Amino acid sequence: MLLIGLTGGIGSGKSTVSALLAQRGAVVIDADAIVRELQAPGQPVLAAMVERFGPEILDDDGALRRQVVADRVFGDDEALAALNAIVHPAVSEEIGRRLAAEVDGDNVVILDVPLLVESGRDDLAGLLVVDVDPDVAVARLVAHRGFAEADARARVARQASRAERVARADVVIDNHGSIEDLEAQVDEAWRWISGLRA
Helix, strand or coil: CEEEEEEECCCCCHHHHHHHHHHCCCEEEEHHHHHHHHCCCCCHHHHHHHHHHCHHHECCCCCECHHHHHHHHCCCHHHHHHHHHHHHHHHHHHHHHHHHHHCCCCCEEEEECCCHHHHCCCCCCEEEEEECCHHHHHHHHHHHHCCCHHHHHHHHHHCCCHHHHHHHCCEEEECCCCHHHHHHHHHHHHHHHHHHHC
């Protein structure tokens, strides 16, 4: 297994890059997707969240009302720490399980984690960072995810600085252009990754 990290700020287009890498043959372990699985009805993580934050975080079908949780924890460091204490260990355990299943193989494994730089993970063969200007990220969050502008700006500001992510990167993918520009950069990144296997 060749383990490559992929990260970028919220609204950077990291999920698009992840999908493009999967099309080129990578196995993608997506932390955001794992979180959604762990927060599904009937899962212990969701039960612990309900115990901590109350039944109002669920809709009538028992599914998580993500925006209610986001509104509750954003700007409340204690509530955010409580949420992270519930979710992060379970996500780390599941990532570890999925990595263990790949460890003896010859696959390129992309570890797609929003807060990878902040985590201090040191077992990566390389790090790809999807970069975009914070104002562009805010505009994307407002246009494509329905965020209020103030909320989008606050979320962008809460993450590692753009400079910090870029400084740690082995390859920076600039996502200010067209999808064709992005695909060309992903092709270049894939060539770089392939070179690590040689």
